[in-house]
Amino acid sequence: MKLSAGQAVDVLRAAGEPTRLRILALLAREELAVLELCRVLDQSQPRVSRHLKLLAEAGLVERFPDGAWVFYRLTGAGQAGELVTETLARIDPADPALLRDAERLSAVRSERAQDAAEYFARNAARWDEIRSLYVSDAAVEAAILKAAGSGPFKRLVDLGSGTGRMLTLLGPQAEAALGLDLSQQMLNIARNHVAEVGLERCELRHGDIFGTRLPDESADLVVVHQVLHYLADPAAAVREAARIVAPGGRLIIADFAPHGLEFLREQHQHRRLGFAEPEMGRWLAEAGLAKVRITSLPPARKQGLTVKIWTAERGREGQRTAA
Ligand SMILES: C[S@@+](CC[C@H](N)C(=O)[O-])C[C@H]1O[C@@H](n2cnc3c(N)ncnc32)[C@H](O)[C@@H]1O
Structure with a gap:
C-alpha cells in the first residue's frame, strides 16, 4: 500500500537529518550494535540512541535486543523502507561524510575479524x-x-x-x-x-x-x-x-x-x-x-x-x- 502524504513526511523527516542519514547508510551495510554505531559516528550513546529511537518510531529501523546488547537493522521492506533504500542509492558513494563512516566501519570490522581469527587459531586444538x-x-x-x-x-x-x-x-x-x-x-x-x-x-x-x-x-x-x-x-x-x-x-x-x-x-x-x-x-x-x-x-x-x-x-x- 502506498504511503499517505503525512506518512511520507514522517519518513522524510526521520531520515532528513545528517546523523540519522549516516546511521541509515551504515545499517544498509550491516546490522550494528548501538556501541558500534557510537564508535563509527564518534557520538555519545544518549545522542545516538535518541536518533535510533526516532528512526525506529518512523519504522525505518528495527531494534532487537540480544542479551545485554541492542542491535539495529534497516527495516528495508515496505514503502517506507523502499523510500530509504532509494534515497541511499542516490547519494554519491564518494560523499566525504559517508566515506569516512564506511572507513571507520571497515576498521571496526577488521578488528572484529582479527579477534575472531586469533580466537580460532588459539583454540583450534581445543575446539x-x-x-x-x-x-x-x-x-x-x-x-x-x-x-x-x-x-x-x-x-x-x-x-x-x-x-x-x-x-x-x-x-x-x-x-x-x-x-x-x-x-x-x-x-x-x-x-x-x-x-x-x-x-x-x-x-x-x-x-x-x-x-x-x-x-x-x-x-x-x-x-x-x-x-x-x-x-x-x-x-x-x-x-x-x-x-x-x-x-x-x-x-x-x-x-x-x-x-x-x-x-x-x-x-x-x-x-x-x-x-x-x-x-x-x-x-x-x-x-x-x-x-x-x-x-x-x-x-x-x-x-x-x-x-x-x-x-x-x-x-x-x-x-x-x-x-
Ligand atoms: C564455532 S566453529 C564451528 C565449527 C564447526 N562447524 C563445528 O561445529 O565444530 C566456527 C567456525 O566458523 C569459521 N568461520 C567464522 N566466520 C567464517 C566465515 N566468514 N567464513 C568461513 N568460516 C568462518 C571459524 O573459523 C570456525 O572454524
Missing part, C-alpha cells in the same frame, strides 16, 4: 572440547543425522567447517564433500580428522563464506553448524547457504536459542547470543527455502545452552515446495 562444554555433542549429532535424512548425498557442503565434525559425521553418506573455513588452524585439524575416518573426495578449502561464491544450487546437503553466532551478518550467511542448495536439496542450520551468557561474547567471540525462531524462519523464507522444521535440544547440563536445528528445503524444479 572439540570447547564445543561440548555447553551442549551434548551426542544428542546434537543424533539430531543432525536425523535432520539430514538417509542420503546418499551427491555433494555435501559444510560452511564454517572448523575441525570437520560435520564432515566426518555426514561425509560417509556423501559422494563428495567440501568444508570451507576461514581459519587455517581449524582446517589443519579437520584434515587429520577427515583422514582418520578415511573420507575420500573431501576437499577442505580456506575461504570466507561471503567471498568464496560456490556455484548456485550445487549441493544437495548444506550444513552451517555453530557458525552464525560469530557473524556480523547472519542473514546474509543464510542467503549464501541457501543459494547453493540444489533443487530438492536441504539446508541444516544448528545454532543456539536466545540466551544470556554474555561471557561468550566477551571471552569466546560470539556476536549474537542465539537466534529466535521467527527471525531464522524469516531468513529461510526470504532465501527461498521452505518446509522448515525445527528441533530443540534442551541444555545437557546446568550452564548449558539450548541448541536449535533448523532444516529447510529447496523445491524441485517446476514445483514449489509447500511451506
